[in-house]
Amino acid sequence: MPELGHWPIKCEIPVQWGDLDAFNHVNHTVFLTWMETARMNYFIACGFDELHKSKGIGPILAGLQADYLAPVGFPDTVTVHTTVTRIGNSSFEMGYRITSEANGGEMAAQGRVSGVVFDYESRKSTPMPDSLRKRIYDLEASA
Numbered sequence: 001m002p003e004l005g006h007w008p009i010k011c012e013i014p015v016q017w018g019d020l021d022a023f024n025h026v027n028h029t030v031f032l033t034w035m036e037t038a039r040m041n042y043f044i045a046c047g048f049d050e051l052h053k054s055k056g057i058g059p060i061l062a063g064l065q066a067d068y069l070a071p072v073g074f075p076d077t078v079t080v081h082t083t084v085t086r087i088g089n090s091s092f093e094m095g096y097r098i099t100s101e102a103n104g105g106e107m108a109a110q111g112r113v114s115g116v117v118f119d120y121e122s123r124k125s126t127p128m129p130d131s132l133r134k135r136i137y138d139l140e141a142s143a
Contacts, residue, residue, distance in 0.1 A: 004136075005095065006143035007081045009042045015076040025071035031109050032066060035096045038080040039113070042094070046135045057126055060118040062091070066111040076102040083143075084136050090117045090125040092136075 013034055021027040043049050043059060052058030072078060079099045086093040096111040119126040 002137040002141050004087065004140050005083050005085045006140045007083045007095075007097070008139050008143035009038055009045060009083070010079055010081045011038045011041055012077055012079050013037065015072060015074050015078065017074050020074055025073055028066070028068060031068065031098060031111070032064065034078060034080045034098060035064075035066070035082070035111050035113070038082040038096060039094060042082050042084070042139075046139050047132060051129065051132055052120070056121045057117060057119050057129070059092075059115045062114045062116050064111065064113040066096075066109055068109050070100065070103060070106055070108045072100050072108050073102065076100055078108065079105075084140060085112070087128060087133060087136065090127050091115065092117070092128070 011034075015026060019026045019030045048059055078101070081097040081099075083095050084092055085095045092115050094113050094115065096109075097107055098109040098111075099105050100108045116125045117128045117132075118124070
């Protein structure tokens with residue numbers, strides 16, 4: 001079985017002035033939105049969005065964790081890297097690394113999410129289709 005965890009997707013995101021909180025650094029919730037943006041780009045790249053449109057089967061978030069390592073300010077551009085680190089029968093885990101351009105590419109945060117392949121019609125988890133599993137492995141191998 002091919003390996004996971006190769007960080008095939010990266011998104012460069014400019015920090016917006018409105019991302020700052022009262023302490024003049026990016027609010028913690030913005031990091032979660034950045035992770036979500038990278039996750040959606042990953043889902044498009046591996047075909048998860050096509051599966052949802054054609055069969056009503058898609059991802060649903062089950063849990064998340066974020067560790068904040070350094071503050072991010074304005075102006076700055078962050079790069080969010082994402083990867084799938086584990087695939088189960090109907091579950092998967094993804095990892096995130098967020099680096100700051102203004103801080104010389106230093107890691108500002110890292111995170112992970114657990115997700116479930118979900119049948120939105122029956123409102124239940126469902127096994128990950130082999131075709132999606134293959135596309136994820138192929139995407140990871142391309143990194």
